Amino acid sequence: MTGHKAGIAKHYGTGSAVVTRANVNNPAYKKYLYTP
């Protein structure tokens, strides 16, 4: 491997949320929607 890999973790979590009709317009949840 070339370059610098120092500081790169083996895994990064992207987070998740349960989105419902009640919260879908809340920006904190809306950002999780799948956009093809």
Added chain:
Amino acid sequence: MNKGAQAEAKKLGNVKVVFTGSPAAFSPATQTPFLNGAIARKPNAILIAPTDKTALISPIQRAISAGIPVATVDTFISKPIAFTNISTDNLAGGRAAADALVKAIGGSGDVAAISVNPGISTTDQRAQGFAQELKKYPNVHYLGIQYCNDDQTKASNQTSALLAAHSNLKGIFAMNVVSGNGVTQAVKAAGKAGKVKLVEFDAARLRYRPSRQGRSTRSSPSTRTGSGRRASSRRISM
């Protein structure tokens, strides 16, 4: 993911992201030629969402052996040869899906699941978390999982068969967008929108539009655009 990676690369200014992949199918047979093509172009790094946790080990190893660092994004392979993996917690997502579905159906009844294919890291973990969590609910009977091969028509047919065979079917967990589209199609066609509840992973905005049939949907999506952004940032660190 491509959108997120492109956006982050533009922000960084000194990274070019070349996106490649088959829009036709999510399978090792269709993905491997694209990976081989990417290796031939000798990029500084490869970001890949492996379509199978076992079948993609050798192709990814070829990239690494050629001196190209590989990061897996969204999905992963079972051998830890990628220098990093960026993904959501799919086990927790599966558990959250079970809790949401049980709540939506009122705590009792039959539930089923439709996934893509066995062997995909993300959907396998979603299925595992879902099945584990359902054990906490003694009044819920799990009919098991069916695989639609990422084919909306097949998912729809499977759902129609489930609805016909199980009159007490109250909820379905669709483990990706395509299977969710199939489930929605079949439930509507059966006139059971609003009666059979759907929880879908990776749900799109469309799912939340008001429905004349009163369908209730919930979702526990991962953040694919976010995955791309993170991957692009990691790549510049190499």
